[in-house]
Amino acid sequence: MGEAPRLALDATLRPxxxxxxxxxxxxxxxxxxxxMERCWPQLAPxxxxxxxxxxxxx
Numbered sequence: 001m002g003e004a005p006r007l008a009l010d011a012t013l014r015p016x017x018x019x020x021x022x023x024x025x026x027x028x029x030x031x032x033x034x035x036m037e038r039c040w041p042q043l044a045p046x047x048x049x050x051x052x053x054x055x056x057x058x
Contacts, residue, residue, distance in 0.1 A: 002057070005057040009029070021035075
């Protein structure tokens, strides 16, 4: 994977980690995003868009 997608992923996960929400071991990005959407439904459109873009870049 290139560096740009990884940096974008890290930047997206950092604020969630500060809120105590980290991916579980082995949890995929789409599964993690769905779990975050349950906690913060208002983030759903942005998370879904990010996951789709991230997967395209990979």
